[in-house]
Amino acid sequence: MNYFEYQKSELYCEDVPIKEIVKAVGTPLYIYSHRTFTRHFQVFDNAFREIPHVACYSCKANANGALLRIINKLGGGADIVSGGELYKALRAGIPSNKIVFSGVGKSEEELRAAIKADILMINIESGGELALLKKLSKSMKKKVPVSIRVNPEIDPKTHPYITTGLKKNKFGVLWADAQRLYREIAKEKYLLPVGISSHIGSQILELAPFIETVRSLKSMVRQLEGEGMTLSMIDIGGGLGITYKDELPPNPEEYAKVITEELKGMGLTLILEPGRVLVGNSGIFVAKVLYVKKVPEKTFYIVDGAMNDLVRPSLYNAYHDIKPVDESLGTGTKVDIVGPICESGDFLAKDRGMPELNQGDLIAIFGAGAYGYSMSSNYNARRRAPEVLVKDKEFFIVRKRETFGDLVKGESTPSFLEV
Numbered sequence: 001m002n003y004f005e006y007q008k009s010e011l012y013c014e015d016v017p018i019k020e021i022v023k024a025v026g027t028p029l030y031i032y033s034h035r036t037f038t039r040h041f042q043v044f045d046n047a048f049r050e051i052p053h054v055a056c057y058s059c060k061a062n063a064n065g066a067l068l069r070i071i072n073k074l075g076g077g078a079d080i081v082s083g084g085e086l087y088k089a090l091r092a093g094i095p096s097n098k099i100v101f102s103g104v105g106k107s108e109e110e111l112r113a114a115i116k117a118d119i120l121m122i123n124i125e126s127g128g129e130l131a132l133l134k135k136l137s138k139s140m141k142k143k144v145p146v147s148i149r150v151n152p153e154i155d156p157k158t159h160p161y162i163t164t165g166l167k168k169n170k171f172g173v174l175w176a177d178a179q180r181l182y183r184e185i186a187k188e189k190y191l192l193p194v195g196i197s198s199h200i201g202s203q204i205l206e207l208a209p210f211i212e213t214v215r216s217l218k219s220m221v222r223q224l225e226g227e228g229m230t231l232s233m234i235d236i237g238g239g240l241g242i243t244y245k246d247e248l249p250p251n252p253e254e255y256a257k258v259i260t261e262e263l264k265g266m267g268l269t270l271i272l273e274p275g276r277v278l279v280g281n282s283g284i285f286v287a288k289v290l291y292v293k294k295v296p297e298k299t300f301y302i303v304d305g306a307m308n309d310l311v312r313p314s315l316y317n318a319y320h321d322i323k324p325v326d327e328s329l330g331t332g333t334k335v336d337i338v339g340p341i342c343e344s345g346d347f348l349a350k351d352r353g354m355p356e357l358n359q360g361d362l363i364a365i366f367g368a369g370a371y372g373y374s375m376s377s378n379y380n381a382r383r384r385a386p387e388v389l390v391k392d393k394e395f396f397i398v399r400k401r402e403t404f405g406d407l408v409k410g411e412s413t414p415s416f417l418e419v
């Protein structure tokens with residue numbers, strides 16, 4: 001369910017015509033729907049009403065400050081993976097006791113900042129990280145709540161690039177090692193073993209891998225209890241998939257039901273790290289057709305949005321639904337929709353049935369709210385696109401288009417090159 005709909009053959013976000021936003025902001029650009037994002041969070045959060053829980057929005061999906069502020073207003077927390085995400089989450093007002101920190105390569109500086117901020121828990125992903133945390137907690141004389149991110153060796157049956165819970169993946173700690181690390185933590189004055197965590201992958205479309213994960217975490221919690229270690233939190237990560245094309249992911253109620261059944265009565269607070277399911281279909285990316293180029297084999301719609309703006313098609317061969325902003329009937333011919341970047345891998349869609357479009361026509365790329373802007377870059381010295389948040393009849397620029405000045409910000413010229 002989202003609020004990007006056609007009204008009299010023209011695409012709107014909530015009550016604002018896309019064309020009106022384009023007129024003011026230009027293309028390419030990201031547009032987010034406040035109503036959709038709010039609804040997605042509320043439906044997700046409410047689905048877990050029967051058990052104590054904190055829904056920690058996974059900032060990596062889209063860390064625009066306006067979206068983080070919405071999460072905060074709705075009572076959500078944040079799942080962070082860097083010092084930058086910690087900074088942004090705190091800046092948006094998200095209380096530190098609702099922030100969890102995952103990631104395989106947290107630096108000393110990042111760990112110090114998290115300890116200083118008194119976050120809910122740090123999810124340790126290696127023995128080396130534990131050793132550093134021991135040292136830091138002692139020197140800072142702070143009791144640090146920690147969990148171990150275990151690798152449950154479960155196949156989520158998703159794209160290999162977004163699978164994280166297999167033995168060969170770099171994430172988490174295998175159970176035998178985790179057990180040893182928990183014993184080490186228990187001996188430390190300044191480390192508090194409060195939780196256990198896991199995240200097996202993203203865009204997961206079946207319930208079974210989640211159920212398997214929760215069961216294996218539960219059994220680990222029990223084994224630790226047997227050793228006199230009582231945890232209070234179980235963090236099952238994110239990963240619930242969404243519909244990009246014709247996928248049928250479980251809805252949040254179905255997802256919550258099976259997890260609630262597993263955890264009810266255990267006295268544990270459930271930590272969730274949803275990203276894509278909240279923001280994916282809350283955003284679109286809008287681009288303009290620059291040229292229609294026909295070669296004997298193909299027709300290309302060359303648009304002004306590219307892989308630097310939305311890398312998912314190039315990176316994962318991901319499918320995004322693409323429609324013209326002016327609704328036209330029929331699917332015309334098969335076209336490749338490509339950007340201006342000097343890479344053959346720069347495409348938004350391949351062999352896609354599209355209506356006949358002309359120079360200047362606008363297209364909307366759906367499902368672009370998650371891992372869209374957050375994975376964008378300046379490749380080919382392209383300025384990053386602006387982001388706009390629509391709320392009812394109004395729209396707000398929540399990030400300006402970058403300037404050419406932004407492209408050289410931070411660069412400096414050695415004296416021998418000065419002219």
Ligand code: PLP
Nearest residue numbers: 058199202238239273274275276
């Ligand atoms: N938590 C962790 C540790 C992650 O690595 C990710 C994404 O890869 C997420 C949460 C969010 O996943 P998703 O956007 O699929 O919900």
